[in-house]
Amino acid sequence: MTHHRADDAVAQFRGVRARGAVQCADLRATPEVLRDGGWWAVVADFDGPARAWRFADVERSAPDALEPPDHPGAPWSGPDPGSWRTSMDRRRYTDAVRRTREAIREGDVYQANICRVLSAPLGRADAEPDAAALAARLAVGNPAPYGGMVHVPAGSGHPPVWVVSASPELSLGVADGYVESGPIKGTAPTADLLRPKDRAENVMITDLVRNDLQRVCAPGSVEVVDLLRTEAHPGLVHLVSRVRGRLTEDDPARRWAGLLAAAHPPGSVSGAPKSSALRLIAELEPVARGPYCGAVGWIDADSGQAELAVGIRTFWWEPPADAAAPGTLRFGTGAGITWGSDPEEEWAETELKAARLLALASSGTDPDAGAAPSVSA
Template identity: 65%
Template sequence: MGVPEQTGSRRGVAWFAGVEASGVLEVVDVRLQPERLVTPGWWAVVGDFEGRVRAWRFADVAASAPAAPGPWVGPSPEAWTSSLDRAQYVEAVERVRAHIEEGDVYQANICRMLSAPLAGEPDARALGAVLDAGNPAPYSGGVHVPGEAWVVSASPELYLRIADGIVTSGPIKGTAATAEAMTDKDRAENIMITDLVRNDLQRVCAPGTVEVTTLLGEEHHPGLVHLVSTVQGALAEDVASAPDLWARLLDATYPPGSVSGAPKSSALDVIDALEPVPRGPYCGAVGWVEVAVDGSVRAELAVGIRTFWWADDVLRFGTGAGITWGSDAQSEWAETELKAARLVALASGGDAGLVTD
């Protein structure tokens, strides 16, 4: 059951896309009670990769300027450890290639979780300001509800946007330090996952409306370049007007295809066997949903990559790479390092002390 609506509001803050919200009115488990997410208001959403998706409705929502970096004190650069060391990650890549050779999967995204002790519930907004200043990202934001949610994201990847009845997704596949360093493997992987996302959206969109509007576009971010494609379609009328709209969207598309693999169900089995710890909000969904009084919906959810989450006095940050038959295991390890180095350094106040051996 979802948590019933509270009388008045309680502590909590969320910020996305130039909007800051405060005062939590209620929290809902979206998978169990999707119809609650059609209640008018502004909601912050955090989904775990493993399946749970929660939404918090906020009382006060206003436009906000970027926050100035505050007194963030993170873990030391040397405090970070990895759920998979280099040798273990290389072995995982080779096991995925064996699954591909057997025909079990075409691609699987294999991740490792960096973690560092950080006692006491820290100020998420302060870390968000540090990341915004040092690593601006198109879908940056965060949610901090004491005792319930602590997520700060500098995500460059769009999971789902809903506006005027159109649903859009922007899968990223292909990462390198420069555009010239992109390989044929990167381009083939992007096309494969774009097709998976297209198939996902066809489950909730009107026939004939799903199209790839950008294929293999280049996006430049601090310290790296991504290949990004864009897929969109018009929501089917029975889906757009359904009280369980979010159940249908999540059933069709979750977890995001770019951070799971193809076929998705088989890739999830491979991930479960090879990754030693849960991903949590990393590779899940982070963003907002706004429901108007007339029931119309706007939403923008990012894939929870380049995302920190805190719980149980530990700060965590995930990093991973998509594995195909053409993968070189050492190169895939290096990609996980590239994706993590800048952001972990910012959260640590210095050079990232990533565990490599």
């Protein structure tokens, strides 16, 4: 395997670019590392650790810049468009939707987000794909308010990570002693195709997020500051709400221990009640989500600011177990299921969310041509 230096590690998000990983920690297990300050890139798994890497060299630019800096290297070279596979085919996914509706009818849950993971062979253990090249391609072809990437190569002396995100959804934003969250529920090709089910689901999950934040915010300070706003993104629209509250804890270790315990995994990609939805997800989904539906972003422990996106519209790469085999590029897609869900419509929503991103990540495809890469079971 090629050995990399720690300064080969790079992270970039809106308004910030960092190089040189100097420390890695699981913020769920050791949040006290934040008391030492520093800028940390965060990749928190949906159902696992919340790992963070402290970077030595941090450059800041205009905070409203959506695109990462120009990528000076070769353009992105992705997998063959016909090589994608899905963890759940159409029949299995629609059966999972029916099972979720049964659980709702039985009173076990009110809503649950059911997801599948797409994968394609790419790269090798000694030749990791160029994460910055994919980030640059997504920034042009699918600009997203919380897009970014974190790449700490294997052999750098720190636990490796390879994640590129075009997330449109804010999980936790912290500044000036306040925390905000922007749950997305409701997706359609155009605004006129949004359904009553989408609006009801958004209100339900916004209330769940409000309850989560009340666990770490001053009494009476949590409020819904925006409800059911329609946001346009490449190829689709979302319904987005916004919840804000004043944090009660100043100590960074206790603050983030509390936030991760209260609000992770995000309510918009788990369900309500959250504990029951997580049990149903574990029963129905055949593979772990990893960073998909987790959190991707950064924490500035010196300024007390942070921006963690929900890890949707997110690619991650895993090296092969056998050095002679190819690695695997993964991408997740899902839909929120309520009693008003139609199984075929929910399957179509997962297809809609994946189509443009898969076209951008695959070789020889044009996302504006309207045809998505084929995905097999």
